[in-house]
Amino acid sequence: MFERLPPLKALRAFEAAARHGSFTEASKELSLTQGAVSYQIKLLESKLNIVLFARSARQVNLTPEGQSLFRTTHRLFRELEDEVHNIAPVTNRLSLTISVSTYFVTRWLSQRLGNFLTDHPSITIRLQHSVNDPDFDLKEVDLAIRWGDGSWSRCESEMLIPSAMIAVCSPKLIDSKAPIKQLSDLRHQIFLHDQEGNDGWREWLLKAGLEDLGSGPGPVIVDPNVRVQSAIDGHGLVLANRLLSEDIVRGLLVEPFDIQLEGYGFYLVHTLKAKNQKAFQLFRQWLLDEARAYNMA
Numbered sequence: 001m002f003e004r005l006p007p008l009k010a011l012r013a014f015e016a017a018a019r020h021g022s023f024t025e026a027s028k029e030l031s032l033t034q035g036a037v038s039y040q041i042k043l044l045e046s047k048l049n050i051v052l053f054a055r056s057a058r059q060v061n062l063t064p065e066g067q068s069l070f071r072t073t074h075r076l077f078r079e080l081e082d083e084v085h086n087i088a089p090v091t092n093r094l095s096l097t098i099s100v101s102t103y104f105v106t107r108w109l110s111q112r113l114g115n116f117l118t119d120h121p122s123i124t125i126r127l128q129h130s131v132n133d134p135d136f137d138l139k140e141v142d143l144a145i146r147w148g149d150g151s152w153s154r155c156e157s158e159m160l161i162p163s164a165m166i167a168v169c170s171p172k173l174i175d176s177k178a179p180i181k182q183l184s185d186l187r188h189q190i191f192l193h194d195q196e197g198n199d200g201w202r203e204w205l206l207k208a209g210l211e212d213l214g215s216g217p218g219p220v221i222v223d224p225n226v227r228v229q230s231a232i233d234g235h236g237l238v239l240a241n242r243l244l245s246e247d248i249v250r251g252l253l254v255e256p257f258d259i260q261l262e263g264y265g266f267y268l269v270h271t272l273k274a275k276n277q278k279a280f281q282l283f284r285q286w287l288l289d290e291a292r293a294y295n296m297a
Contacts, residue, residue, distance in 0.1 A: 103223075
């Protein structure tokens with residue numbers, strides 16, 4: 001048992017880095033250098049005598065212990081922030097917490113969000129990083145942006161960006177030692193999977209006439225950014241959506257076969273209660289307008 005809690009500054013740095021999935025983004029939020037954030041997290045790991053992040057050259061991912069600590073610190077910091085706002089409210093200040101993957105943020109939302117914040121300076125947006133967990137709920141957020149087929153229970157959903165799923169891979173695989181020239185060649189390939197419940201490989205392979213492969217051999221990579229990068233690096237095929245069109249145009253990924261899974265897309269997901277919030281109403285209308293313009297482009 002610890003004699004006292006670890007330093008609050010270290011816990012705050014950890015929570016921000018875990019939420020963003022990035023030391024760099026955490027440093028921007030906290031107005032610290034990236035080195036300072038890294039130091040605070042190393043200090044926390046030393047105090048707790050556990051590893052919180054699995055670090056690599058491209059990515060930092062939470063260990064199981066890190067995931068457990070993040071759930072608690074995120075909840076407590078949000079409760080603390082809400083309590084401070086309750087006892088010392090800022091006049092006309094509104095806030096909105098959005099559950100969204102870093103994949104959607106970096107490839108679509110971030111380049112547009114600045115316009116909304118400029119038009120609505122009284123609204124504070126909190127982006128809560130999430131993976132596409134099929135068992136997610138909206139208890140700690142006001143709304144979510146999710147990938148799927150719209151079949152979520154106990155909440156309402158509105159289609160933002162419809163997008164068929166297609167199989168893509170690095171050009172390196174097309175002419176590799178096990179080349180991809182026809183569908184039967186996929187029997188010798190690796191498939192990069194989302195977590196069970198969101199993974200469409202079984203459905204795609206069935207449509208391709210390769211149902212005996214099941215969902216195909218290969219690792220589960222929950223983070224979509226890491227999964228896509230693994231495909232770009234030539235480690236296997238990945239199921240892609242419209243937001244990867246730039247990588248396809250640049251030649252980083254290619255579509256070897258014209259087989260698509262229809263009925264999928266990015267959805268705005270929320271509860272009935274959220275519809276009564278002014279901030280939600282403004283953000284929802286802006287988001288639908290932006291998605292409509294993108295779909296028509």
